[in-house]
Amino acid sequence: MPAPILHLGATVTCLHAGPAQPxxxxxxxxxxxxxxxxxxxxxxxxxxxxxxxxAPPCVTAQWVVGAVRVMAGGVPVVxxxxxxxxxxxxxxxxxxxxxxxxxxx
Numbered sequence: 001m002p003a004p005i006l007h008l009g010a011t012v013t014c015l016h017a018g019p020a021q022p023x024x025x026x027x028x029x030x031x032x033x034x035x036x037x038x039x040x041x042x043x044x045x046x047x048x049x050x051x052x053x054x055a056p057p058c059v060t061a062q063w064v065v066g067a068v069r070v071m072a073g074g075v076p077v078v079x080x081x082x083x084x085x086x087x088x089x090x091x092x093x094x095x096x097x098x099x100x101x102x103x104x105x
Contacts, residue, residue: 002103003079005070008034011097014058014086018048020093029072032099038075039066043093045086058086061093070104079104 006012009032012020020043025035041063048057065083066076084093 001081002105003081004098004100005031005067005102005104006037006078006080006082006095006098007031008037010037010095010099012043012093012095014045014048014061014089015091015094016049016058016089018045018058020045020058020061026072026075026077029077031102034099036072037063037078038072039063039078040075041078043084048089050089056088058089058091061086063093067104077104 008025022037022041026038027035029036043061045058050057061084063078063084066078080095080098
C-alpha cells in the first residue's frame with residue numbers, strides 16, 4: 001500500500017519518545033524541497049526516555065524495511081510504514097509526520 005516517503009524534515013521518534021534525526025539523507029532526490037531518507041541512512045536518537053531508568057537508552061537506529069518499488073541511488077527509500085531497529089534496545093522508530101505529496105510502495 002502506498003505511504004508517504006520520509007525526508008530530512010520528517011518527525012520521527014524512538015518508541016520511548018526520543019527524537020530521531022537522519023545522519024546522512026540522500027541529497028540527490030528531494031521531496032518537499034528536502035533530501036529523502038533511504039535504507040542506507042542511519043538515524044541518531046537523542047533524549048530517549050529510557051536514559052533515567054537504568055536501562056540503556058536508544059542511541060542509533062537503522063531502517064531495515066523500505067519501499068519495494070521506489071529507489072534513490074539504487075537503495076529503497078523509507079516510507080512512513082517502514083520498519084527500523086534501534087541500538088542497543090532493539091525497539092523501533094515511529095514516523096509521526098512526513099510530507100504527503102509523494103507516495104511510494
